[in-house]
Amino acid sequence: MKEKEARVDYLDHQLVLYVEKKDGSYGPLRTGSYITKNYLDDYWLKRRNLEKEYLGKVTGGEISPIAYYMVLEELTPSELAARVKIPERKVRKHLAPATFGSVTVDELRRYCEVFSVPLSSMLHALVIKGKNVSIREAKTNNPYFTMMKIEAGKK
């Protein structure tokens, strides 16, 4: 690939491509990501639609919150089980709302570590109406307890 074809002006996502330089030599070129520059809006559109669809399934009692995060993070029950360090059959049990209640608090905490979400998000969803509201969950020294800070008038 020629250097000029590889150049993408996009500072927010830089990467290295190997290209044919102007002098005919081959070497690395730091440039912007073509797909991020041109298609990131489409990625976020699909992500928002997926979140909406699967949140509807959680609130409609079709799936558990664990199933919701598993789909969003593109994990399978088998991979999730290995990450949470519990048997796959247990994960499958936790995916259905009817048997989600059998999950222990410690297992739930481990799921949250994998999904990188606060423990409380397994039991509720926050819907923000209005602008410039900042919501932040901060960890405490207690692994089962977080502090939620809601500030209005913040961007």
Add this chain to the structure above:
Amino acid sequence: MNTLGFKHAMAAHCESGTVSSILSHAGLQISEPMVFGISGGIFFGYFESKKFPFPTFVVRNRPGQIRTNLAKRTGAKFAERRFGDPAKGERELNGLLARGVPVACQTDFFYMNYLPNHVRVHINVHFIIVVKRNGDNYIVSDCYSPSLSEIDRDSLMKARFAGGSFAPRGFLFYPKFLPGNIDYEKSIWKGIRSASFMMVKLPMPFLGVKGIRLFAKKVTDWPKLARDTEHLSHEIMKINIFLEDQGTGGAGFRFMYATFLREASELLNDPDLLGMSKRIMEIGDRWREISLFAARIGKRRDLGPDRLRELGSMIAARADEEEIFFRDLLALSKER
């Protein structure tokens, strides 16, 4: 920021970039393409497994082999450790940093929170170099970041001790012996021979050029596996990401391999390698056409059977080209 003389550099790929960078810091100047080529990094594999939510493919050898093959073929030695106990793994890392030793660590990419959200996925084979401690945080050199980055202790620990496929178990390494005189001719040809063999001689239908053909055939069945059109679009557009953005240097490592062959031809004064370098660069250009095509049809949701057959035939054509290329390269390596 005092980083004990460590020079951060972006690279195309995390493993080859990390190995090149940590060896260079230790005193062995070796480029990323040379690391990749000697280790026989170029590859193809198509996988359908219950570990993956959707079929996927790889364009490089098994994670870790870049380091192990390079060490075997050049005589360099790395100190390597894994840990059952995270506390021990943390102590070892801190101890090495306290002695001023930059340490390469295997991590889950998901927790690299200094990188943009949309690129971070759960994959346990991301390599970074931890350069020093900064209070409760760590300064890391990540090939995908334009500058040195800072990561909090909690995220680094989670990343080093994530479970799942290829679980890192705190794996870390650093150079402990550098050969005074590397026999580049021998190591380059070993790397070429092994990569060519893996591309054309493996009997498994999902590996090497056979894997490319399987991918070409199976991609037309992807609509049956997708939840809906948006999911299919997402998976088709990931073809572009896997080939271009996910640390390949473009065209699924084919451009980096061309650069390796060019560097090797100059080092060994071998015009045949220069010719092969040009050929794989051109093949890479056509892989890039696939990337751009996949992104375009994914965005337009133009994913009907005819379009996917067109995509499949483009992929199949790459298999035909690579079969000839790697057979020629294997034959050349046997002559040397």
